[in-house]
Amino acid sequence: MRTLTHRGRAAAVLAVTALLAAACTGGEDESAAAVCAPGETDGDLLLYNWNDYVDPDLVPAFEAAYGVEVVEDYYTSNEELLARVSAGGAGYDVVVPSDYAVAIMVEEGTLLELQHDAIPNLANLRADFTDPSYDPGNAHSVPYLWGTTGLGVNTALLGDVEPSWALVFDPEVAGALPGRVSLLDDPREVLGAALHYLGLDPNTTSEEDLQRAADLVAAARDWTAAYDSGTYEDLLLSGEVVVAHGYSGNFLEAFDGAEGYAYVVPQEGATVWTDAMAVLADAPHPCTAHAFIDFVLTAERGAALTEYIYYPSPNAAAEALIDPEILDDPAVYPAPATQERLQFLRDTGEFETRYTDLYVEATS
Amino acid sequence: MVGVAPAPAPARRRGPRPPAPPGPEREAARAAARRGALIGLPPLVTMVLLFAVPLGIVAVYSVATRGRTGRTELADWNLDAYARLLEPLVLEIAGRSLGYAALTTLLCLAIGYPFAYWLTTRRPGVRAVLLVLVMLPFWSNFLVRTYAWRVLLGSDGPIVTALAAVGLGEVRLLFTPFAVVLGLVYGYLPFMVLPLYSSLERLDLRLVEAARDLGATGWEAFRRVTWPLSRPGVVAGSVLVFIPSFGAYVTPELLGGSRTTLVGSFVVRQFLSARDWPFGSALSMAILVVMLAATVAYFRAQERRS
Incomplete structure (x- = not known):
């Protein structure tokens, strides 16, 4: 009996190590191999994208134009994407991580260095998107869409409010609203908003600054109904909350022209983000992946994307084709003065766990 | 075992095998x-x-290490993640989960026991229909049913509207601890009813009658005959409700608001926002060990009593 247990244990350990070894060996050093001509394809495309993040015509149009099939799979957060691909062997070609996740993936070596001559439509990018801080020179990624994180407001009940984080953090303002508010269920976004409100760096690695932000979030519990990243637009529309923290395009898509709601970017500053297309280092079809990125960068596809999901396009050529009403809407394309106060969230390395801990402490 | 000659005790399972009978x-x-x-x-x-x-x-x-980018490095083996388990934040969340799970179990027992008892007194045909009704919710997705509670408990929902209509003023139900406990009781009640029912169904009612004939009051007959005989069902039902409600994730996430973080959400957060897999894994291992030990101790205690 005892010897059998020993043997059993040894077998289990072996099995575990074998699995771990298999998980660790995939995905390293397979870059450099691909040399693709513009528009060249080398098989079907495996696209791993955010849920509900393409216009419905894009994929069929690509399939028809290039004679390949596209298999789509979805994720709901960058962390889910990182968890899936960082061990390698995920089998996807194109992924769409956000700015800070691009930086993490480049550091981890999971992204292929892009072959810019296979993506002639890179020339369509707006000048301010050609050298992003998270990926200098777009070496590993190409902007797909961008947007801001701000507040959706029930203006029918609140009237014209001053666009400020006071709407969720100030006891005098938020505490006196005729209803409650919701915040994103996201440590970086919520603490980032509090840091913006306090006039501090949203990417701070100072324990003291972060603690001040956490105290603000903890005090806001009294009027915060929920921490919700998935259904906040419904909470706002159903009247459950009167102010909701969330992403620009989601609100605008949900409002769909309905009167009595507005999306605002708080004047103290807010998060701006870019979701970028990238090719995995171990992508099975790197040439189709480059062709797809090039296809998305055409003026027509860029315009269709923005018109469908109300996130602004990084594509300058597309702007001529986008409905002027969308192009001039400051909720979609923030005014230049607002843009100056927008900041990317950056990965803070080891400090990231402090954000999570203080957030959980402040909200629970 | 080598060198020790065990005394051949016939009842021992580990003893040497008896010689096999010859031939066919x-x-x-x-x-x-x-x-x-x-x-x-x-x-x-x-x-x-x-x-x-x-x-x-x-x-x-x-026992691995969180790399700078959040990737788990399978090197530098250490017990740092386990050391963090004793931080006040972790203990507070664990204590709260324990409280929610205990309350859920007690409420399920209080509702489930009379219901299961009543079930056993119905005619067999009616019983079959009622049992199907108990299991009916399992045929639709749990997530969908939890979202349905959001509608029911919402500030425009029927319950709040009805409460306001009878003059109780504006009550907030959704995103409160009340909503979380309600959701947990709703979700896990069948796990209490079914084992209780199978225990009570086998109960010989003549024993209760005998107790009454011998002068026991209704309460005494229940306390000294029915309850002890149904205890296996109580034990099984309690364990089946307590363990999943301790680790519940969907219900507190969807129905809870501030101040309702339970261990399930805390573990998920380690994987999906802190990207600290070692700590998330250590939390999971600790929950597993504590739950296992508690269950074993509970079963042992119940065995000793009966």
């Missing part, structure tokens, strides 16, 4: 053993592949 009987015994091994193989393989191996991976990750 031995053949039959061997065939039976082979069949037994064959039948036992699929569940063994399933358990090892689907349970032991993943658990082993969790154990390995729990």
